[in-house]
Amino acid sequence: MIELYHIWKQYQKPHWAISDISLEINTGDFCFITGPSGSGKTTLLRIIFREIFPTEGQILIDGVNVLKIPDNKIYKLRRLMGIVFQDFRLMFHQSVFANVAIPLQIIGLPDKEIRRRVFNSLRQVNLHHKMWEYPNRLSYGEQQRVAIARAIVNHPKILLADEPTGNLDPELAFEIMSIFKEINEQGATVIIGSHDRELIRHFGHKIFFLQKGKIIGQEVKP
Amino acid sequence: MIFRQLKYLLRAAGHNLWNFRGRNLISVLIISFSFLVIGVFLALSNNLTYLGQQLSNNLAISFFLKKDLPAKEVEEIKKTIMDSTLVDNVIYVSQEEALNRFAANFPELKEIVANLDSNPFPPSFEARLKDRSISPGAITAFIDHIKRQPGVIDVQFNQEWMQKMESLSRIVKAVGFFLGAILILASFFIISNVVRLNVFARKNEIEIQRLVGATNTFIRVPFLVEGFVLGLAGSLVSILILFLLIKIFPLYIGQALGAAEQLLALRPLTLEQMFWLIVGGSLTGTLGSVTSVSKFLRV
Numbered sequence: 001m002i003e004l005y006h007i008w009k010q011y012q013k014p015h016w017a018i019s020d021i022s023l024e025i026n027t028g029d030f031c032f033i034t035g036p037s038g039s040g041k042t043t044l045l046r047i048i049f050r051e052i053f054p055t056e057g058q059i060l061i062d063g064v065n066v067l068k069i070p071d072n073k074i075y076k077l078r079r080l081m082g083i084v085f086q087d088f089r090l091m092f093h094q095s096v097f098a099n100v101a102i103p104l105q106i107i108g109l110p111d112k113e114i115r116r117r118v119f120n121s122l123r124q125v126n127l128h129h130k131m132w133e134y135p136n137r138l139s140y141g142e143q144q145r146v147a148i149a150r151a152i153v154n155h156p157k158i159l160l161a162d163e164p165t166g167n168l169d170p171e172l173a174f175e176i177m178s179i180f181k182e183i184n185e186q187g188a189t190v191i192i193g194s195h196d197r198e199l200i201r202h203f204g205h206k207i208f209f210l211q212k213g214k215i216i217g218q219e220v221k222p
Numbered sequence: 223m224i225f226r227q228l229k230y231l232l233r234a235a236g237h238n239l240w241n242f243r244g245r246n247l248i249s250v251l252i253i254s255f256s257f258l259v260i261g262v263f264l265a266l267s268n269n270l271t272y273l274g275q276q277l278s279n280n281l282a283i284s285f286f287l288k289k290d291l292p293a294k295e296v297e298e299i300k301k302t303i304m305d306s307t308l309v310d311n312v313i314y315v316s317q318e319e320a321l322n323r324f325a326a327n328f329p330e331l332k333e334i335v336a337n338l339d340s341n342p343f344p345p346s347f348e349a350r351l352k353d354r355s356i357s358p359g360a361i362t363a364f365i366d367h368i369k370r371q372p373g374v375i376d377v378q379f380n381q382e383w384m385q386k387m388e389s390l391s392r393i394v395k396a397v398g399f400f401l402g403a404i405l406i407l408a409s410f411f412i413i414s415n416v417v418r419l420n421v422f423a424r425k426n427e428i429e430i431q432r433l434v435g436a437t438n439t440f441i442r443v444p445f446l447v448e449g450f451v452l453g454l455a456g457s458l459v460s461i462l463i464l465f466l467l468i469k470i471f472p473l474y475i476g477q478a479l480g481a482a483e484q485l486l487a488l489r490p491l492t493l494e495q496m497f498w499l500i501v502g503g504s505l506t507g508t509l510g511s512v513t514s515v516s517k518f519l520r521v
Contacts, residue, residue, distance in 0.1 A: 051433065072438055079435035089430045093241050103434045108227040150434070 001026055002048065002158070002189065007057035009043055009213075017043045018054065019213040025191060025206065027062075030184045032200045033193045035210030041193035042086055044210070045162050048191070049081055050074060061158070079107065082156030084164040086193075088147040090135040096122070096146050097131045103154040121149040124179050126172070140167045148176055152183055159183055162193045170198070177203050227440065235447035242420065246452060249416040253456025254463065256412055257503055260405050261464040264495055265488035272489055283361075285347045285368055286376040289317065295373050296345075302371055303349050306364050310352045317341045344375065414510035417449050421514045428518045445511045453507020457500045464491065 002025040009018035018040045025031055033041050046052045048059065050066050059066040061077065069077060082103075090099050097118055104114045122128040125145035135143050144167050151159060159180060165173035177199055184190045194200060200207060209217035239246055285303065287296065296314070303312050315323070320343035325332045335342075351361070365377050421428070431441050468488045491499070 049433070075432075075435045075437050078433060081435075083433060085433075089426070089433065091427050091430060094237075102431065102436075105227070105230045106431070106434065106436045106440055108224070108230075110226060 001060075001062060002191075003060040004044075004048075005058045005060075007044070007047060007054045007059070009040075009047065009052070010055045016213050018047070021057075021213075021215055023208060023215065023218075025189060027189055028184070028187060029206050030181065030190045030203065031192070031206035031208065032204045033191065033208045033210060034195055034197075034200055036195065038212075039210040040213040041195075041210055042162050043213075045160050045191065045193050049078065049083055049160055075106075079103075079154070080157045082151035082154060082159045082188075084144075084147050084151045084159075084161035086162040086166070088135075088143050090143060090146055092134065092136045095132050095134055096127065096138070099135060099146055100149045100153050103150060107154070117153055118149075121153040122146075124152065125149045125176065141169070141172065144168060145172075145176070148179070152179065155183070155186070155188075157188055159188050159190045161191070163195075164192060165194065165196060165199060173199060174202075228443075231440065231443040232447060235444040235451070238424070238444060239448055239451060242423070245420060245423070246448075249420070249452050250455045250459060252412055252416055253453060253503060253507065254459035256405065256408065257457045257460035257499055258463050260502075261460050261491065261499060262467065262488065263401055263405070264491055264499075265464060265468060266486065268489035268491065268495075269487050283349045283351070283365060284315075284378040285349065285374050286344045286378070287346060288373050288375055289344055291345070291373045299368075299371050299373055300347060303347055303368055306349075306367075308351050308360060308364050310350045312350075313348045315346045315348055317343050317345050320344070320346065410506050410510065414506075414513055417445070417452070417507070417510040418514040420448070421445060421511070421518060425518055428515070442512070442515050445515045446508055449507040449509075449511030450504050451507070453503040453505065453510075454500065456507070457503025460503070461491070461496055461499060464488075 004021055004023050007018050007021045008016060010016050021040075021044065033044060035041055043052070047054050048061075048066075050059075050069070053067060061080075064077075066077060091102075100118045100121055101114050104117060109117075119128055119131070122131055125148050127142060127145045127149065130138065130142065135146060138146065144164065148161070148164055151161065161180070164180075165176055168176060173196065180190050180192070181203060204219070205221050207219040207221075208215055209219075285299070287299065300312055300314065303309055318341070321335065321341050324343065325335060361379075365379060368374060369377055428441055468490055471488050
């Protein structure tokens with residue numbers, strides 16, 4: 001379970017990127033955080049995986065206070081997560097394979113298992129035929145799919161995705177969402193920051209509406 | 223699992239060394255230049271030390287004896303000289319030999335000596351000292367002691383020359399340590415900055431690794447291996463260039479220096495010096511990496 005209590009974030013005075021957000025996401029939820037550009041979706045996701053600290057507030061993941069985890073132990077939290085970054089964060093001088101394999105190499109899986117899992121992940125995002133290409137030779141949409149493959153390759157307990165379908169055509173976006181749904185059905189909690197109304201309408205189970213850093217509404221579908 | 227991770231990390235280090243080969247080559251050249259300067263200084267210092275040793279080996283004290291001294295007394299004086307711990311060996315120079323040496327050294331005066339009724343040269347003992355680390359004070363005390371022996375009429379010893387050499391040697395050593403320390407410090411900063419540039423160029427990669435759950439050690443190891451390899455390669459290249467310099471120096475520059483050639487010649491490094499140069503290079507590369515990577519691990 002992910003619990004956020006009175007989260008405030010200020011990058012620059014006097015503007016608040018996030019103002020007093022409290023929310024609860026249960027294990028196994030498939031939820032969307034939505035809102036216009038600049039509403040604070042990305043900031044909220046970055047706070048959850050502790051890339052940045054909130055100015056005020058507390059976050060608990062499975063009862064553990066995320067903000068109290070020392071820097072040298074934060075890897076334990078991150079290994080539970082798969083993250084699709086808005087800017088993809090790919091290593092451009094390494095192959096697609098190497099980019100997707102990195103979460104598995106970090107935990108020291110055997111080479112054979114790594115190859116199998118990377119291939120499967122790339123096949124899920126329909127990019128297995130470009131396994132040995134370099135990301136800078138791929139289109140924007142393909143780079144996004146590499147980022148998605150990396151996020152799902154280690155079967156995460158929590159999947160965080162920031163605009164994961166922003167550069168994909170509707171058909172592929174739908175496919176990617178189906179993959180996320182599949183991972184969700186296997187027990188993972190999925191949190192997606194998106195403003196794609198069609199996808200949210202179709203897949204959203206729990207939806208948080210953000211505006212100017214505040215939650216202005218919440219919807220839970222049965 | 224640890225071996226698998228280690229294998230991956232070493233592979234990653236090799237991959238990065240090759241991928242950034244242009245930048246790494248420049249790093250190696252900068253490192254090798256720094257260590258080359260240290261190496262050249264060491265080679266010069268080796269030469270000065272060698273020259274000093276040669277000079278001190280040639281330092282001899284001559285004790286002139288009365289003519290017609292009984293053999294027993296001559297033996298006693300020799301024994302007294304030999305008893306000193308400072309002395310390496312003693313040679314007896316008879317009157318005839320002294321005359322012969324004079325004739326050989328000054329052939330134009332040969333006739334004047336030949337016309338003399340008797341041999342004017344006294345017999346003498348030439349004592350060679352053990353090594354140049356003996357203090358001038360000890361030598362003076364030794365000379366005074368022998369001078370007091372009956373039968374010894376005079377002593378010849380260029381003490382001033384020896385003292386000058388001693389102080390030159392001290393200055394060379396002091397300058398050596400000073401320059402060495404500055405150069406090593408400078409090399410450390412150069413290497414550290416070169417590695418920092420490498421790390422900075424891969425800031426993104428470090429961030430990504432942190433965000434997908436890599437430990438600090440996992441991120442650090444490839445950089446440490448790279449720093450080590452760059453430092454090692456740099457110091458090895460510097461030794462190679464130094465070797466070539468030592469071979470080429472006498473051919474092209476040596477003669478132009480004239481009399482100073484002997485003083486400014488380069489003498490090859492000892493195995494121990496080469497070992498420490500390599501250790502220094504590798505260590506500086508590794509330490510440069512440690513300090514540089516740590517700054518980017520706070521993601």
